Amino acid sequence: MFKSHLISMLVFSGIVSTIIAFIRHDDKAKIKKEGIKLFLYMSIGIIAGSWIINFL
Amino acid sequence: MRPYLIFLLSWLIPGSGHFIHKKYTKALVFFSGILLLVILGIIMEGKFFLPYTETSNNYGVVQRQFHPLLILGFLGDLGLGLFNVIVNLLGFAKGNIESVTYHYGTTYLVSAGLLNYLVALNAFDLARKGGRNNV
Numbered sequence: 001m002f003k004s005h006l007i008s009m010l011v012f013s014g015i016v017s018t019i020i021a022f023i024r025h026d027d028k029a030k031i032k033k034e035g036i037k038l039f040l041y042m043s044i045g046i047i048a049g050s051w052i053i054n055f056l
Numbered sequence: 057m058r059p060y061l062i063f064l065l066s067w068l069i070p071g072s073g074h075f076i077h078k079k080y081t082k083a084l085v086f087f088s089g090i091l092l093l094v095i096l097g098i099i100m101e102g103k104f105f106l107p108y109t110e111t112s113n114n115y116g117v118v119q120r121q122f123h124p125l126l127i128l129g130f131l132g133d134l135g136l137g138l139f140n141v142i143v144n145l146l147g148f149a150k151g152n153i154e155s156v157t158y159h160y161g162t163t164y165l166v167s168a169g170l171l172n173y174l175v176a177l178n179a180f181d182l183a184r185k186g187g188r189n190n191v
Contacts (some may be wrong), residue, residue, distance in 0.1 A: 002100055003148045008160045011096065011168070019089045019171050022082050 013042040059183035066179035068137040070172045073179025086175045093168035094139050104144065105129030128187020135169030135176075157172020 002008050017038035025031045057076060066073030071087035074080075106181055107130040108120040143149050149165060152158055 002093075002096070002157050002160070005160070008100070008157065011165060012160070015089050015093055016167060016171065019086060019175070022085045023174055 009046055010043060013039050017042060035047070057183060059180050062183040063176050063180040066176040067135070067172065070137070070139070070175055073176060073182065077179070077182050079182070086172075090136070090172055090175070091139070091167045093164050093171070094136065094143065097161045097164035097168065098143065098148045100157035100161030100164060101152040101155040102149060102158060102163070102165045104133045104140065104149045104165060105162075129166055132166040132169045135167075135171075135173045137172065139170070 002011075007022050020038055021031045021035035024032055062073045062076065065076070066111035069087070070090040071083035073086070074086060079180070105126055107127045108122045109126065110118050112118045112119055136143075151162065
């Protein structure tokens with residue numbers, strides 16, 4: 001399972017974004033929103049960054 | 057409880073500072089999340105940073121060279137508190153450079169330590185404010 005870099009990155013993003021969302025907010029709705037936002041930022045940012053690096 | 061004591065306790069055991077302030081959901085998330093990162097880091101054959109590299113000269117004398125980047129990694133791993141001690145005592149997280157997931161595992165471990173610093177600081181802040189806004 002963890003031989004895949006993509007899955008390793010997604011699992012990492014999921015755990016880290018959940019913890020940071022819980023640190024930053026107290027309200028459950030805000031935690032959920034922040035968690036999803038952070039997860040998407042991290043995942044999409046890393047995929048886009050690695051795609052750009054591919055051309056260097 | 058004094059904020060600095062809460063910080064120390066939260067650093068030693070992730071989530072314990074929030075548990076004391078009756079924020080049980082947060083305490084559970086922090087403890088299980090950081091523990092999960094550590095377990096996955098070990099499974100991926102990552103390693104804990106040492107603040108130095110060891111080289112032996114022509115006479116077989118081992119020399120330790122300290123490096124700023126290694127020291128930063130070491131400080132990151134140190135953030136795991138008791139988890140760091142337990143994992144070291146059990147002999148895990150020695151790292152296998154030949155493993156495909158070695159770098160990911162090392163990143164998981166150091167990130168867990170850095171996140172625990174944030175969690176401990178949050179607990180410290182909570183103790184200073186008196187534990188309002190319970191989840």
